[in-house]
Amino acid sequence: MEPDHLMVLRRDLRRLERMLAIQEEGCCSKVTLAQCHTLLEMEQSGSTTTTGALAEALSLDKSTLSRTIDQLAKSGHISRKIDPKDRRYTILKLTKKGQAECDSINATANRQYGEIFSTIPEAQHVEIGRSLSQFLQALTHYYTHNHILECDCEEI
Numbered sequence: 001m002e003p004d005h006l007m008v009l010r011r012d013l014r015r016l017e018r019m020l021a022i023q024e025e026g027c028c029s030k031v032t033l034a035q036c037h038t039l040l041e042m043e044q045s046g047s048t049t050t051t052g053a054l055a056e057a058l059s060l061d062k063s064t065l066s067r068t069i070d071q072l073a074k075s076g077h078i079s080r081k082i083d084p085k086d087r088r089y090t091i092l093k094l095t096k097k098g099q100a101e102c103d104s105i106n107a108t109a110n111r112q113y114g115e116i117f118s119t120i121p122e123a124q125h126v127e128i129g130r131s132l133s134q135f136l137q138a139l140t141h142y143y144t145h146n147h148i149l150e151c152d153c154e155e156i
Contacts, residue, residue: 027108031077034068036105039077039094043102047094050083054092077101 001009021033028036041057042049049057055065069092072078077098083089094102117125 027105035072038068039098039102042094049092050089
């Protein structure tokens with residue numbers, strides 16, 4: 001890509017980051033952004049997971065994630081239980097309160113993205129999704145290949 005095109009792309013990515021941060025703050029108003037991402041990742045993984053699996057999925061180290069998990073457990077959004085099959089692991093599970101928070105976040109985000117996409121011709125919706133997925137795969141490959149992300153992040 002030409003340097004001038006890269007500059008425009010980088011500018012647009014910065015704008016996108018800011019806009020997504022605003023959108024996420026609006027959706028996750030009852031919890032922090034880190035808690036929001038943790039809850040949604042737990043929901044996507046089937047609501048039951050381990051700290052290690054969650055840290056890998058979120059591209060975080062366990063110590064960083066443990067503070068978020070502590071806060072979510074204290075607020076009643078998740079429960080923790082020692083794995084009876086292997087006491088080295090703790091099973092994390094969404095509580096009813098945690099699932100209700102996920103439902104609220106998802107409803108708000110779906111409504112917002114629905115409104116955003118209503119301004120884009122429907123024929124371009126799939127193309128946007130494919131392009132975004134391809135770009136995320138390229139980013140993931142770059143960051144994992146250069147050891148910036150220390151995880152198997154195929155599903156970021």
